Amino acid sequence: MHIHRLEKIFLGLGVITLAAFFLILIALQVGESFKPPASSMTIDPTKVASTAPFDRPGLRKLPNGSYEAYYVGQVFFWRPSTLTVPLGAKVRFYVTSTDVVHGFLIEHTDVNLEVMPGWVSTATHVFRHSGDHLIVCDQYCGAGHADMFAHIVVK
Amino acid sequence: MMVLDRMNTATTSAQRRLIFAHLTVAFAALFIGTFFGVLQTLSHANAIQMPPWFDYYRMLTAHGVLLALVFTTFFITGLSHLAVYQTESYPHRSIALGWLGFWLMTLGTVMATFEILAGNASVLYTFYAPLKASPWFYIGAALLIVGTWFALLEWLFITGLWRREHPGERTPLPAFMVLANYIMWFLATIGVAIEVVFMLIPWAFGWVPGVDVLLTRMLFWYFGHPLVYFWLLGAYLVWYGVMPAILKVPIFSDSLTRLAFILFIILSLPVGIHHEFSDPGIADRWKLLQTGLTLMVVVPSLMTAFALFGTFEEYAAKLGKTGFFGIVGSLPWGDPAFAGIALAMLLFIFGGIGGILNASYTLDSTIHNTMWVVGHFHITVGGPVALTLLAATWRLLPALTGKRLFSVGLARAQVWLWFVGMAVMSFAMHAEGLMGAPRRVEHYTYGGSAIAAAWQPYSLLAAGGGIVIFLSVIAFAIVLFGTIFSRPDVTETESARAFTFALARPGDEAPSAFDRLGLWTLVAIALVIVAYAGPFYQHFSEHVYLVPGMRTW
Ligand code: HEM
Ligand SMILES: [Cu+2]
Ligand SMILES: [Cu+2]
Numbered sequence: 001m002h003i004h005r006l007e008k009i010f011l012g013l014g015v016i017t018l019a020a021f022f023l024i025l026i027a028l029q030v031g032e033s034f035k036p037p038a039s040s041m042t043i044d045p046t047k048v049a050s051t052a053p054f055d056r057p058g059l060r061k062l063p064n065g066s067y068e069a070y071y072v073g074q075v076f077f078w079r080p081s082t083l084t085v086p087l088g089a090k091v092r093f094y095v096t097s098t099d100v101v102h103g104f105l106i107e108h109t110d111v112n113l114e115v116m117p118g119w120v121s122t123a124t125h126v127f128r129h130s131g132d133h134l135i136v137c138d139q140y141c142g143a144g145h146a147d148m149f150a151h152i153v154v155k
Numbered sequence: 156m157m158v159l160d161r162m163n164t165a166t167t168s169a170q171r172r173l174i175f176a177h178l179t180v181a182f183a184a185l186f187i188g189t190f191f192g193v194l195q196t197l198s199h200a201n202a203i204q205m206p207p208w209f210d211y212y213r214m215l216t217a218h219g220v221l222l223a224l225v226f227t228t229f230f231i232t233g234l235s236h237l238a239v240y241q242t243e244s245y246p247h248r249s250i251a252l253g254w255l256g257f258w259l260m261t262l263g264t265v266m267a268t269f270e271i272l273a274g275n276a277s278v279l280y281t282f283y284a285p286l287k288a289s290p291w292f293y294i295g296a297a298l299l300i301v302g303t304w305f306a307l308l309e310w311l312f313i314t315g316l317w318r319r320e321h322p323g324e325r326t327p328l329p330a331f332m333v334l335a336n337y338i339m340w341f342l343a344t345i346g347v348a349i350e351v352v353f354m355l356i357p358w359a360f361g362w363v364p365g366v367d368v369l370l371t372r373m374l375f376w377y378f379g380h381p382l383v384y385f386w387l388l389g390a391y392l393v394w395y396g397v398m399p400a401i402l403k404v405p406i407f408s409d410s411l412t413r414l415a416f417i418l419f420i421i422l423s424l425p426v427g428i429h430h431e432f433s434d435p436g437i438a439d440r441w442k443l444l445q446t447g448l449t450l451m452v453v454v455p456s457l458m459t460a461f462a463l464f465g466t467f468e469e470y471a472a473k474l475g476k477t478g479f480f481g482i483v484g485s486l487p488w489g490d491p492a493f494a495g496i497a498l499a500m501l502l503f504i505f506g507g508i509g510g511i512l513n514a515s516y517t518l519d520s521t522i523h524n525t526m527w528v529v530g531h532f533h534i535t536v537g538g539p540v541a542l543t544l545l546a547a548t549w550r551l552l553p554a555l556t557g558k559r560l561f562s563v564g565l566a567r568a569q570v571w572l573w574f575v576g577m578a579v580m581s582f583a584m585h586a587e588g589l590m591g592a593p594r595r596v597e598h599y600t601y602g603g604s605a606i607a608a609a610w611q612p613y614s615l616l617a618a619g620g621g622i623v624i625f626l627s628v629i630a631f632a633i634v635l636f637g638t639i640f641s642r643p644d645v646t647e648t649e650s651a652r653a654f655t656f657a658l659a660r661p662g663d664e665a666p667s668a669f670d671r672l673g674l675w676t677l678v679a680i681a682l683v684i685v686a687y688a689g690p691f692y693q694h695f696s697e698h699v700y701l702v703p704g705m706r707t708w
Contacts, residue, residue: 001410001666007461014457018450018511025515029443036432036516038439040693045702075707100707101283101368103433103524107591107606110520112433116368117285118700119435134606138524138593140279142286142707143210146596149604 037113037123041094045117048072048098059083059091071095073102073115076144078135082151089154090126103139106152114139127154166237167246171555173253174240177233178551180261181226181544182635188221189628196580196621200614201598211597212277212708219280220271223386223536224299225264230544231389232256232306235333237551238392239310242327242656243317252312256305263298266291277708279595281379282355284371285704290359297351300344307337325670328409329396329656335416336388338676339423342683343381346427350374358704365701369436370694376427377687384423384452386536388416390543393496394463397547399657401493402470402486407462409659413669415455415462420672421679422452425686432516433523436697441690442516448686449514456507463500491563495546495570502538502577509534509585524595526610527588534581542573545631547654552638554654557645561637565630572627580620587613 028034048054053070057079060068067089072079074097085091095104097117104113106125113121127133137148166174191214197203198211205211236253269291270276276292314330326334350371358366395412399405406412428445431437471482487493509531512518522528549566553559560566592599592610599607599614645653668674 001414002408002663003411004461004465007411007458007465010461011454011457015454018453021511021515022447022450025443025446025517028517029439034517035439036442036520037435038437038442039435040438040697041435042698042700044700099705100286103593105524105591105593112520112523114431114433114435114524116372116435117702118368121433121435134601134604136591136593136596136601138595139283140212140286140595142277143212144707145212146598146600149601 037121039120039122041120041122042118043096043120045096045098048096053094054096059085066090066092068092068094071104071150073097073104073137073141073148075099075142076137076148078104078137078148078150080150082153084153084155085127087127087130087154090124092122092124094120094122096120100141101139102137102141102148105136105138107134107136109133112138127152130154166240170236170240170246170250173250173257174233174237175555176257177229177236178548178555180264181229181233184221184225184229184264185541186628186632188218188226189625191215191218192222193618193621193625196614196618198597199599200611200618201600202615202618205597210274210277210708212279212595213271213274215595216277216279217268217271220267222541223280223382223532224296225268227386227389227536227540227544228299228303229260229264231336231385231392232260232303234389234392234544234547234551235310235337236306237554237654238329238333238396238656239313242329243313245313245316248313248316250309252305252309256302256309258302259298259305260302263295263300263302265295267295267299270295274708281375283375284355284358284366284368285702287359287704287706290356293351293355293359297348297356300348300351303337303344304341307334307341310334310337325409325665325667327656328406328412328659329392331413331670331672332388332392332396332416334672335420335675336385336392338672339381339388339420339679340385342424342676342679343378343385346374347378350378365703367699368702369434369699372431372434373427373437373687373690373694376430377424377683378427379430380427381423383532383536384419386540388419390499390540391416391459393543393547394459394500396656397550397654398463398493398496399466400655401490401496401550402466404466404469404473404657405660406657406663407465407469409663410665410669411458411462413665415458417669417675418455418458419452420675421682422448422455424679425682426452428686428690429514429516429519432519436694436699437690438693441686441693444689445686446514446516448682450511453507453511460504489563489567491560491566491570492546492549494567495549495573496543498570498574499539499542499546502534502542502574505581506531506535506539522588524593525588526584526592526594529594530581530584530586530588533577533584538574538577538581542570542577545573546570548631548635550654552635553645556639557643558638558641559645561634561641566634569627569630569634572623572630576620576623576625576627578620580617580624583613583616583620587617 102115111123133152135150276288278286426449471485476485587610601607
């Protein structure tokens with residue numbers, strides 16, 4: 001088997017580039033600066049409405065000054081439908097579903113979660129700009145999927 | 156029957172009928188599916204609103220299933236039959252297994268399509284539980300998949316026979332490529348077959364009360380990623396095997412071609428979790444592991460790019476042309492098959508780059524489930540793969556029917572229109588996806604949101620691209636039917652030569668280890684275990700709730 005010299009160089013450069021991409025991802029994960037969402041919290045999907053804290057979806061302030069937001073997705077709306085968040089707040093989102101799979105996308109942020117019944121998905125975001133954020137459902141959930149959205153108001 | 160030489164053996168008319176049957180279903184799926192595609196782009200652009208009796212989501216389910224599953228699978232299986240029959244010639248051997256597979260696939264397709272169009276299965280082509288479709292939809296999907304296994308079985312028998320009669324020789328390259336692709340496919344489809352047969356069908360009939368949602372997704376994507384490589388290797392069969400024959404040069408490197416396909420068998424499977432970066436219940440370390448493996452599967456595509464440029468260079472050298480522009484200018488652009496396949500390759504450069512971006516979950520979190528992803532797979536499967544198959548048709552058709560193309564000019568226009576339309580539509584989809592437009596949404600209003608209004612110009616641009624692609628489909632249909640209904644006027648020798656596979660250059664014989672597909676299958680299984688043992692162990696050690704599911708459309 002003969003491999004052309006130029007092909008060796010070409011493949012070598014390709015492999016080095018790919019390895020560099022991978023090393024960056026490893027560094028981000030080891031350094032805790034970017035990890036994919038990977039919560040392993042579960043919840044009984046038939047009892048969401050009576051399971052704290054999802055019985056009262058909304059924002060909680062923690063003693064350390066950061067926030068937690070609890071969201072419930074259900075055909076075809078999010079609860080809470082509007083959430084007011086103080087400017088600069090660091091918010092950890094906990095999102096679950098009572099029925100089918102939904103997607104929780106806060107526009108123009110990195111918060112983008114598959115929301116599955118039986119599971120709680122999590123992500124964190126710091127709100128550095130005041131104004132209105134649109135949340136859309138970005139996983140097909142049925143006939144009313146296009147009209148499943150909510151708002152976060154930062155002020 | 157005309158026996159040309161070993162690699163150029165013509166097929167028998169019985170074999171050609173089987174191949175043509177596969178293409179017939181593929182083209183029917185193409186015509187219906189792309190018509191729906193155009194309506195989707197218009198609905199997105201808020202230009203039309205689908206009526207309740209034929210809503211957007213049943214149409215989108217039909218589009219995904221008919222194009223991504225039916226068109227591709229039928230066309231690639233038909234093409235693979237041709238590759239095996241031409242290069243391991245047993246004209247008198249029964250092709251009953253091939254027909255059995257075809258009828259199972261067709262029955263499954265009819266069942267699934269009927270349920271989709273009737274509105275009983277608006278679950279999209281990923282059929283994520285716990286969206287609960289009619290059981291007959293899942294049974295149809297299972298039959299479509301199981302049918303392909305019989306085709307593989309037939310090729311394994313034929314190749315076994317051929318190897319016994321040719322001891323010490325390497326399996327003919329086209330047959331090798333087909334087997335590599337379908338062995339990978341077989342391993343992948345086991346996952347979705349388990350999902351459908353043991354989880355979804357009993358649940359859809361109401362025999363079990365609930366379904367393990369995450370497990371169905373892990374099984375689906377264990378299949379879903381190799382699915383895209385199954386499409387791609389269908390195109391690579393043409394790129395590596397037929398393109399050099401069109402240019403009348405030898406295969407760039409027989410050994411490296413086999414090596415690339417072996418890498419695909421091994422690396423296509425252990426990467427499905429890169430579709431689940433945003434799922435809960437799968438630890439970040441497993442996501443990292445499969446990202447690493449995903450980046451590795453880029454390597455055989457880099458090898459492919461090199462081999463193809465090498466092939467072009469060799470062709471140009473015969474004409475005394477060198478240098479980038481010399482080479483590009485010397486290529487036979489007037490041949491619609493060549494032009495279409497070359498344009499498909501060009502699109503794949505952008506598809507490949509996009510794929511590397513998606514594999515990095517840092518970037519994925521901004522584009523996951525947005526129109527970016529839709530742009531990405533139209534510039535991979537919709538562009539490179541589909542265009543390769545359609546362009547190949549301009550040589551397959553004379554080979555199968557013994558007729559001249561109805562209009563070479565229109566065939567040429569067809570490939571260019573597809574190329575331009577796909578490029579425009581895909582660009583617009585990528586752009587609006589970056590701006591946050593979610594996918595699988597019938598219209599963008601969100602209560603008059605200004606963010607959603609900003610996507611509108613790109614939705615319109617995508618619709619423009621979609622219409623151009625549909626013009627290409629119309630041109631395709633005209634040449635296709637025009638050719639089929641014309642009188643035969645090509646001699647059998649000539650028609651057999653229209654679609655042939657290239658030969659290796661003398662002395663280029665692959666190491667015998669490359670021909671040991673059984674060995675590489677075992678390596679692939681071992682790597683699947685490495686990649687999936689962790690996620691499955693995690694899954695089964697957690698308390699998982701079963702979900703009853705419902706029909707939400
Ligand atoms: C006339 C040509 C085509 C047009 C106008 C078109 C248009 C579209 C549009 C607008 C969507 C996105 C819908 C949404 O997310 O709401 C879509 C989805 C899709 N298209 Fe196409 N498409 C065309 C051809 C193809 C081809 C040739 C293939 C594959 C061989 C393909 C495969 C898919 C798949 C798999 C989806 C995803 C379906 C889903 O999200 O469930 N399309 N297409
Ligand atoms: Cu939704
Ligand atoms: Cu993939």
